[in-house]
Amino acid sequence: xxxxxxxxxxxxxxxxxxxxxxxxxxxxxxxxxxxxxxxxxxxxxxxxxxxxxxxxxxxxxxxxxxxxxxxxxxxxxxxxxxxxxxxxxxxxxxxxxxxxxxx
Amino acid sequence: xxxxxxxxxxxxxxxxxxxxxxxxxxxxxxxxxxxxxxxxxxxxxxxxxxxxxxxxxxxxxxxxxxxxxxxxxxxxxxxxxxxxxxxxxxxxxxxxxxxxxxxxxxxxxxxxxxxxxxxxxxxxxxxxxxxxxxxxxxxxxxxxxxxxxxxxxxxxxxxxxxxxxxxxxxxxxxxxxxxxxxxxxxxxxxxxxxxxxxxxxxxxxxxxxxxxxxxxxxxxxxxxxxxxxxxxxxxxxxxxxxxxxxxxxxxxxxxxxxxxxxxxxxxxxxxxxxxxxxxxxxxxxxxxxxxxxxxxxxxxxxxxxxxxxxxxxxxxxxxxxxxxxxxxxxxxxxxxxxxxxxxxxxxxxxxxxxxxxxxxxxxxxxxxxxxxxxxxxxxxx
Numbered sequence: 001x002x003x004x005x006x007x008x009x010x011x012x013x014x015x016x017x018x019x020x021x022x023x024x025x026x027x028x029x030x031x032x033x034x035x036x037x038x039x040x041x042x043x044x045x046x047x048x049x050x051x052x053x054x055x056x057x058x059x060x061x062x063x064x065x066x067x068x069x070x071x072x073x074x075x076x077x078x079x080x081x082x083x084x085x086x087x088x089x090x091x092x093x094x095x096x097x098x099x100x101x102x103x
Numbered sequence: 104x105x106x107x108x109x110x111x112x113x114x115x116x117x118x119x120x121x122x123x124x125x126x127x128x129x130x131x132x133x134x135x136x137x138x139x140x141x142x143x144x145x146x147x148x149x150x151x152x153x154x155x156x157x158x159x160x161x162x163x164x165x166x167x168x169x170x171x172x173x174x175x176x177x178x179x180x181x182x183x184x185x186x187x188x189x190x191x192x193x194x195x196x197x198x199x200x201x202x203x204x205x206x207x208x209x210x211x212x213x214x215x216x217x218x219x220x221x222x223x224x225x226x227x228x229x230x231x232x233x234x235x236x237x238x239x240x241x242x243x244x245x246x247x248x249x250x251x252x253x254x255x256x257x258x259x260x261x262x263x264x265x266x267x268x269x270x271x272x273x274x275x276x277x278x279x280x281x282x283x284x285x286x287x288x289x290x291x292x293x294x295x296x297x298x299x300x301x302x303x304x305x306x307x308x309x310x311x312x313x314x315x316x317x318x319x320x321x322x323x324x325x326x327x328x329x330x331x332x333x334x335x336x337x338x339x340x341x342x343x344x345x346x347x348x349x350x351x352x353x354x355x356x357x358x359x360x361x362x363x364x365x366x367x368x369x370x371x372x373x374x375x376x377x378x379x380x381x382x383x384x385x386x387x388x389x390x391x392x393x394x395x396x397x398x399x400x401x402x403x404x405x406x407x408x409x410x411x412x413x414x415x416x417x418x419x420x421x422x423x424x425x426x427x428x429x430x431x432x433x434x435x436x437x438x439x440x441x442x443x444x445x446x447x448x449x450x451x452x453x454x455x456x457x458x459x460x461x462x463x464x465x466x467x468x469x470x471x472x473x474x475x476x477x478x479x480x481x482x483x484x
Contacts, residue, residue: 012206027171028178046175047160047203051213053171070174 009087015042016052017061017084020076024065027053027072056080107149108138114303117188118221118283120290122300124157127193131155137193139185143307158203159191161217176203214291221284228280235269235316238323242266255414259403264370268316275309278302315369322368329366334377337363338483340476342379342398345468350396351382358397367404375402375484381466396466402484404458411459415439418452418461428452431471435478442471455481 019033056062061080066073115122135147181194204210242262282302352359358380367373381396405411419428428441439454449470451462
């Protein structure tokens with residue numbers, strides 16, 4: 001997973017980064033966002049989400065901006081946005097290659 | 104602890120996540136809900152018997168439950184029960200379909216870090232092995248024969264017991280750790296528990312064996328192992344008392360002790376030692392340590408009478424002269440009195456319960472006249 005922070009991201013990791021694009025979020029909001037966004041196809045278990053948040057924070061992709069009781073709110077950093085865009089570009093190329101292969 | 108709780112030994116290895124989760128689930132089915140751990144023991148609260156799913160979240164770089172972690176789990180239908188040996192946060196849910204990890208990569212990442220953490224714990228265990236064995240390595244007397252024939256002597260002189268208990272206890276702990284680490288690697292590889300899972304008892308036995316060693320080590324390092332007594336405050340028989348008030352003791356403090364050497368720990372029998380020598384100078388101006396009057400007292404106190412009897416027997420087995428010890432009728436509360444007396448040198452062995460005294464005397468006085476005085480001395484210890 002460590003190498004994937006700068007390379008290919010797993011699906012849950014990509015959606016967690018995606019969740020921060022429009023607004024700052026806390027963990028519980030992210031679970032709801034991902035479930036809603038994917039129509040329930042991608043589910044984030046609490047262990048998975050907690051680990052991804054901790055890892056992203058460690059890698060500087062997100063940063064904690066507020067603590068309200070048991071809630072911690074994070075926001076995307078420039079590095080996080082850059083990583084998201086890189087991953088999106090990679091996936092677009094994959095998709096294009098896949099579609100071309102069908103022709 | 105309230106009446107509705109109970110402590111039980113954890114039979115499975117503490118590093119085998121799958122086995123612990125399964126075991127806690129079986130306990131819940133019997134109405135025992137996990138609460139906390141203390142060493143090899145686990146505390147359960149009596150609850151209604153129910154089917155629960157348990158999840159052990161490895162504690163990485165944390166000693167207390169993270170509020171955010173709890174919030175995430177609670178939001179997903181889990182509830183936090185407590186910590187398991189500072190290794191895991193324990194969560195449970197009634198939903199059999201609930202999954203704590205929905206991404207194998209994140210689980211692998213956590214387990215990888217947890218394994219590294221436990222590998223460092225293994226290095227700590229290795230250091231603990233090295234510490235105990237280097238501390239007590241001089242407990243090996245060098246020969247089994249010596250240990251066989253002079254068992255109590257050897258135990259009294261060398262830290263034999265701490266060494267043997269350390270080796271035994273560490274074998275159990277090391278084995279527990281190694282099997283546990285194998286279980287952890289199997290879990291990471293997605294393999295189910297095997298026989299190694301049922302090695303929880305190794306930890307219990309290892310800890311029980313090492314508890315006295317740890318207490319003994321604490322006594323050594325805190326200085327509780329040596330507690331000298333002022334001669335004036337003791338009721339010890341002195342050379343002057345035997346030889347008479349005019350007798351001159353040597354001025355050399357190395358030979359003429361003005362204190363009683365006294366010590367002992369949990370695994371080292373309590374002991375006293377005292378010696379006095381007469382002045383080394385004679386009329387010709389020469390001096391010889393072997394010629395001057397001397398008194399050497401060695402006392403050991405054992406927790407069992409049989410051990411003191413064995414010690415007295417071993418002392419009698421020393422052949423310092425060609426003659427045999429003579430057993431005298433017990434007086435003054437003594438249970439054994441053995442005397443070996445010649446013109447110049449005498450040996451007296453007295454036993455009272457678990458306490459045994461050996462007197463080595465060089466001089467021309469008759470030691471048998473002081474038996475009751477020595478008995479009084481033993482009583483006052």
